[in-house]
Amino acid sequence: MDRLIEELKNNFGYDHFRDGQRTIIEDVMNGRDTLGILPTGTGKSLCYQLPAHLLKGVTVVVSPLISLMVDQVKQLKAQGIKAVTAINSFMDRNERIRVTKNLDRYKLIYVSPEMLQNDDIVDGLKRTGVDLFVIDEAHCISQWGHEFRTDYLKLHLVIEELGDPTVLALSATATPEVQDDILEKLNKPDMNKRIHPMDKTNISFAVKHVTTPESKLIEITQLLERTHVPTMIYFSSRQWAERVATELQTKLNKRIAFYHGGMEQTDRMLVQQQFMNDQLDIICCTSAFGMGVDKKNIRLIIHFHFPPQLESFIQEIGRAGRDGAASASLLLYAPKDHYLPQMLIESELPDVNRLPGILNYVERKRGQNGVLPLDEVIIGDLELSESQWNFIHFQMEQAGMVDNRHIMKPTEDPDFLQKLTMLVQERWTYKQNKLNEMVHWIHETGCRRVSLYQSFQDNTRLPEVPCCDACEFDIDEIEWQEVNRTEIAGGTWEERLASIFGRGVAR
Amino acid sequence: MLQEIVLICIKHMKEERTVSGIYHLLTGKRSSQTMQDAKAYQLSSFFGVHKSLERHELTEVLQSLEEKEMIVTDELYARLTKKGALYLKQRDIQNQLSGFRGLDYHQVTPVLTKRLLLLIQTVTNLNGKKNSFVPIIDDAGVQAWVRGVYSSKRHQLESFVATLYEELNTVLEACSKREAYLFVCRLTGNGQVGSTYDQLADECHIKKWDVHLHLERVMHQMIHIVKADPSSFSALSLCLEGLGSSSLITESAKRTYYYVERGWTIEEIVQKRRLKESTIQDHIVEAALVLPDFRIESFVSLEGQSLIVTMARSLQTKRLKEIYLGLKEEFSYFQIRLTLAHHQHHSREESLHGSVN
Ligand SMILES: Nc1ncnc2c1ncn2[C@@H]1O[C@H](COP(=O)(O)OP(=O)(O)OP(=O)(O)O)[C@@H](O)[C@H]1O
Ligand SMILES: [Mg+2]
Ligand SMILES: [Zn+2]
Numbered sequence: 001m002d003r004l005i006e007e008l009k010n011n012f013g014y015d016h017f018r019d020g021q022r023t024i025i026e027d028v029m030n031g032r033d034t035l036g037i038l039p040t041g042t043g044k045s046l047c048y049q050l051p052a053h054l055l056k057g058v059t060v061v062v063s064p065l066i067s068l069m070v071d072q073v074k075q076l077k078a079q080g081i082k083a084v085t086a087i088n089s090f091m092d093r094n095e096r097i098r099v100t101k102n103l104d105r106y107k108l109i110y111v112s113p114e115m116l117q118n119d120d121i122v123d124g125l126k127r128t129g130v131d132l133f134v135i136d137e138a139h140c141i142s143q144w145g146h147e148f149r150t151d152y153l154k155l156h157l158v159i160e161e162l163g164d165p166t167v168l169a170l171s172a173t174a175t176p177e178v179q180d181d182i183l184e185k186l187n188k189p190d191m192n193k194r195i196h197p198m199d200k201t202n203i204s205f206a207v208k209h210v211t212t213p214e215s216k217l218i219e220i221t222q223l224l225e226r227t228h229v230p231t232m233i234y235f236s237s238r239q240w241a242e243r244v245a246t247e248l249q250t251k252l253n254k255r256i257a258f259y260h261g262g263m264e265q266t267d268r269m270l271v272q273q274q275f276m277n278d279q280l281d282i283i284c285c286t287s288a289f290g291m292g293v294d295k296k297n298i299r300l301i302i303h304f305h306f307p308p309q310l311e312s313f314i315q316e317i318g319r320a321g322r323d324g325a326a327s328a329s330l331l332l333y334a335p336k337d338h339y340l341p342q343m344l345i346e347s348e349l350p351d352v353n354r355l356p357g358i359l360n361y362v363e364r365k366r367g368q369n370g371v372l373p374l375d376e377v378i379i380g381d382l383e384l385s386e387s388q389w390n391f392i393h394f395q396m397e398q399a400g401m402v403d404n405r406h407i408m409k410p411t412e413d414p415d416f417l418q419k420l421t422m423l424v425q426e427r428w429t430y431k432q433n434k435l436n437e438m439v440h441w442i443h444e445t446g447c448r449r450v451s452l453y454q455s456f457q458d459n460t461r462l463p464e465v466p467c468c469d470a471c472e473f474d475i476d477e478i479e480w481q482e483v484n485r486t487e488i489a490g491g492t493w494e495e496r497l498a499s500i501f502g503r504g505v506a507r
Numbered sequence: 508m509l510q511e512i513v514l515i516c517i518k519h520m521k522e523e524r525t526v527s528g529i530y531h532l533l534t535g536k537r538s539s540q541t542m543q544d545a546k547a548y549q550l551s552s553f554f555g556v557h558k559s560l561e562r563h564e565l566t567e568v569l570q571s572l573e574e575k576e577m578i579v580t581d582e583l584y585a586r587l588t589k590k591g592a593l594y595l596k597q598r599d600i601q602n603q604l605s606g607f608r609g610l611d612y613h614q615v616t617p618v619l620t621k622r623l624l625l626l627i628q629t630v631t632n633l634n635g636k637k638n639s640f641v642p643i644i645d646d647a648g649v650q651a652w653v654r655g656v657y658s659s660k661r662h663q664l665e666s667f668v669a670t671l672y673e674e675l676n677t678v679l680e681a682c683s684k685r686e687a688y689l690f691v692c693r694l695t696g697n698g699q700v701g702s703t704y705d706q707l708a709d710e711c712h713i714k715k716w717d718v719h720l721h722l723e724r725v726m727h728q729m730i731h732i733v734k735a736d737p738s739s740f741s742a743l744s745l746c747l748e749g750l751g752s753s754s755l756i757t758e759s760a761k762r763t764y765y766y767v768e769r770g771w772t773i774e775e776i777v778q779k780r781r782l783k784e785s786t787i788q789d790h791i792v793e794a795a796l797v798l799p800d801f802r803i804e805s806f807v808s809l810e811g812q813s814l815i816v817t818m819a820r821s822l823q824t825k826r827l828k829e830i831y832l833g834l835k836e837e838f839s840y841f842q843i844r845l846t847l848a849h850h851q852h853h854s855r856e857e858s859l860h861g862s863v864n
Pocket of ligand 1: 014015016017018021038039040041042043044045046172294
């Protein structure tokens with residue numbers, strides 16, 4: 001048995017590498033900067049977790065999702081890999097200081113991008129010596145990516161500062177355009193690319209055109225009366241997620257809950273864990289759910305609303321069939337459905353007519369004390385959404401007008417105004433095109449699989465399951481039965497308390 | 508339950524306060540006005556009993572009361588009708604709503620609840636040999652606390668779990684059946700995940716806000732029972748350790764803090780305690796240093812805090828004089844000290860990235 005396999009077995013308990021893992025790991029071990037694109041749920045984490053184990057120095061992983069970092073740290077610790085930690089802004093201060101002082105005790109360190117703006121942490125890493133610098137969800141670095149994050153843009157500076165360790169950038173959904181942008185933003189034009197097909201060969205696709213939201217509900221009810229499998233239903237609004245969850249509860253004899261970003265933190269955790277623990281059959285959620293949820297046996301992804309671009313869609317259906325077994329995606333479309341994403345785009349970008357007023361506001365702050373108020377205050381004063389303000393703030397930073405909260409230069413510059421207007425329009429057009437692509441896919445009459453993946457890869461593999469509703473798949477024919485139930489002790493509070501504490505009930 | 512509480516508030520406030528006053532009272536707004544109101548109108552037991560109540564939910568309750576002709580409202584004020592007054596008497600509501608101790612405990616319950624949920628999840632799972640589970644509480648402070656308790660009890664885990672179980676049983680027996688049931692359904696452990704507020708509201712056919720209130724009352728009763736006889740509740744006393752102002756600051760500062768929490772101004776405290784203004788200010792800074800939840804907005808506005816913190820950061824200094832001059836003497840030394848003291852707990856440079864969903 002060769003060494004890598006042996007290490008894989010000893011540390012992770014797996015017998016084989018999955019497609020693509022081995023080459024990426026070998027590249028990285030040989031010190032080659034690598035861009036790795038592997039489909040969701042196929043094991044990107046292993047591509048750095050194993051090298052982290054084998055390399056002498058430290059492996060740093062930048063990840064935008066704090067919950068994901070924390071989960072992975074926990075998972076690894078549960079597997080007996082102790083030399084791992086996560087540094088993020090949720091950590092309490094003392095703990096952060098303690099960890100920062102003792103970085104050399106760890107082999108694998110997860111950090112949130114904003115933490116890398118902290119000099120103490122970067123200095124600490126520099127002293128310890130970083131062998132491998134990993135950027136997870138690397139599409140966040142690209143303005144053309146669907147989850148662009150401004151704090152990813154400064155990563156190339158950190159990499160330089162750390163003495164140019166080997167870089168591994170990982171993503172599940174990156175068009176060729178985004179891939180190029182990643183190389184450019186990282187300042188690594190010669191990066192070695194390992195792009196693996198992202199088409200999911202175990203998912204069948206279907207789209208149904210209906211006339212009203214009510215008919216969507218009927219479709220869903222009929223499907224779920226026949227089919228009993230772990231299911232996710234995606235919505236683009238919180239209200240709809242709640243409403244449909246409630247309605248389905250009255251119509252179906254199933255365990256259903258909703259999940260969205262407006263819920264209290266503990267309740268969100270509870271729903272997520274209930275689903276993982278097979279205490280729920282169906283989850284009605286917004287895109288806030290799912291990141292980092294590694295439930296293996298989700299079989300059905302239904303889109304009650306469609307997301308604003310294909311990338312998000314691909315990521316969301318990627319939650320299904322993580323164990324490789326047959327799964328399906330159903331998208332329900334009603335004629336007015338594109339209004340909602342349209343409105344979303346508008347709420348994300350500032351209205352160009354308001355730009356002069358906004359710059360004037362900043363200029364007045366410059367006159368007063370040269371400092372920007374808290375974001376909450378600005379958003380309130382100017383009646384902007386958070387992302388509208390973030391966009392403007394970022395552009396001002398790029399133009400050197402502000403540095404974080406300090407206003408460095410006059411902001412009422414006509415050239416800048418013109419440039420800003422152009423940028424807003426450019427971005428708007430871009431998002432609009434993305435939305436059109438999505439809508440176009442919904443109206444596709446040819447093979448949906450081919451059309452879904454064609455902008456991401458040259459060829460689409462033959463699926464192991466019926467392909468799509470243009471080929472041979474008929475969603476009305478599926479009748480799946482596969483429910484694992486974790487039963488919850490019912491009865492009186494005394495019985496329930498006893499069961500949680502694992503003791504016999506005293507009657 | 509919320510409906511009855513709102514009725515009582517309306518009755519006691521006698522149109523001298525707007526409905527906003529009720530909202531601030533129930534959500535526990537830390538302003539001198541609200542705290543004084545709570546005392547003056549004998550509503551302190553309801554202070555902060557539902558901190559996440561939303562404005563529109565209160566409006567909904569008011570509307571439904573109006574439809575039932577128990578109150579009449581205009582834009583700002585609400586008044587009890589005869590029917591409403593009768594209703595309050597007839598069902599002996601005052602008794603039914605006893606057991607809340609909002610002003611005393613509203614600050615303790617959030618942390619205590621989180622501690623209990625995570626502690627129970629941890630010890631029951633580990634005791635049942637389930638070693639890997641995802642913590643139900645994401646709060647780093649609470650996680651560190653549970654880790655501490657676990658490492659001190661790991662060698663007598665079995666007996667600690669038994670003690671905790673017995674104590675919870677005793678406390679819950681003193682609660683109503685429904686409230687005990689709601690509390691137990693929230694718990695996660697031993698392979699079961701607890702229920703959300705919405706699920707409980709559905710299951711018990713009550714409003715979500717009433718689930719909050721019932722659970723809050725269980726916590727108030729628990730704290731009350733445990734504090735009255737700590738030696739009989741060793742496990743639950745442990746959960747209360749370090750919560751509230753009592754164990755952290757000096758006696759004298761504690762007295763000052765007591766008044767601040769009840770909305771007194773510095774001048775008033777100076778008069779009451781016959782101490783120098785600077786001493787009282789020292790006490791307040793001391794409280795801010797040790798109590799992360801101590802809100803200082805009544806002394807320095809949020810915007811002011813932002814300016815001070817930004818200045819301190821950009822000058823890379825904690826030297827008061829430099830900050831004072833840097834801000835063109837806009838803020839007093841006291842305000843600067845207080846802000847720095849408060850923000851050492853909250854030194855997250857970055858704003859969190861929210862998402863539309
Ligand atoms: N070689 C392997 N053999 C068996 N299971 C594996 C292997 N590699 C990874 N896995 C498992 O596959 C699952 C998904 O892995 P991981 O979370 O790394 O996926 P990912 O590609 O990062 O997904 P996402 O795009 O959602 O971030 C995990 O449960 C992991 O344990
Ligand atoms: Mg991943
Ligand atoms: Zn097809």
